Amino acid sequence: MSSERQLKPSGSPSLSADRGTEADDHDTTDARAVIRFDDVSVTYRGGVQALRNVDLRVDDGEFVVVVGLSGAGKSTLLRALNGLVPATSGSITIDGTEVVGAGAAELRVIRSQIGMIFQTFNLVHRTSVLNNVLMGRLSAVPAWRSTLGLWPSAEREAALQALERVGIVEKAYVRASNLSGGQQQRVGIARALAQEPAVMLADEPVAALDPVTSRQVMGDLLRINREMGITTLVNLHFLDLAREFGRRLVGLRDGEVVFDGDISDVTDDTFQEIYGRAITDDDLLTVDAEPAG
Secondary structure (H helix, E strand, O other), rough: OOOOOOOOOOOOOOOOOOOHHHHHHHHHHHHHEEEEEEEEEEEOOOOOEEEEEEEEEOOOOEEEEOOOOOOOHHHHHHHHHOOOOOOOEEEEEEOOOOOOOOOHHHHHHHOOOOOEEOOOOOOOOOEHHHHHHHHHHHHHHOOOHHHHOOHHHHHHHHHHHHHHOOOOOOOOOOOOHHHHHHHHHHHHHHHHHHHHOOEEEEEEOOOOHHHHHHHHHHHHHHHHHHHOEEEEEEOOHHHHHHHHHEEEEEEEOEEEEEEEEEEEHHOOHHHHHHHHHOHHHOOOOOOOOOOOO
């Protein structure tokens, strides 16, 4: 049952477009920005405007959590970044490379530098964990090798190292269908890591997981960000999870960025302004479930 809830206070509210010193820092260090959205809008067929004049900078190595209601534009933001959804106007660049208007060959190069982690895992269940992770190495080998399953030893080693980093290398030769939900999502993370990406995008990666496993997976993402310095954007619905793992928070409402600041500046009022309503049980992650693996 949904009811109005309160989160633990965490600093002072900040919902202004002016992020104070934080904003100034991003403006003056723009040369460090790996991801740039400049006045980006996305309008779908039928006139639905999913993003509205979005301006956003993400610096090299940042870990950014994006929150907002369903339909706020979170998934569109990530999909526009890797070219899966074309921007109607504006500019999107990754490490200086323009995404908007890029041709098929250019998009393949861009996507090879972006690791994508999905809510529904997107694994091939009938094959092994190792083969699923090797899909992250497709851009590194000729098509005939991947088609025939003749992966070079170096690629297999890269896939095994990715599995080791998420703690399930012992599952390498297990069918993906035999894994728990948490283990399947770790395979998804390993597949993204196997690309050796410059940017990692995670679209509600814990939405299908129980609370304990959700925290484990978010801990994996944050640890990988810290250890490897991969610029990471994570879409989340659960606000307490965003506060627990986020360092910088971006809030979307009706396709617009309505908050962009340090997590220490976020309060209950901040979340209520982003969501446009009171916080409910559905917006928070409970802690009374057992881990699924």
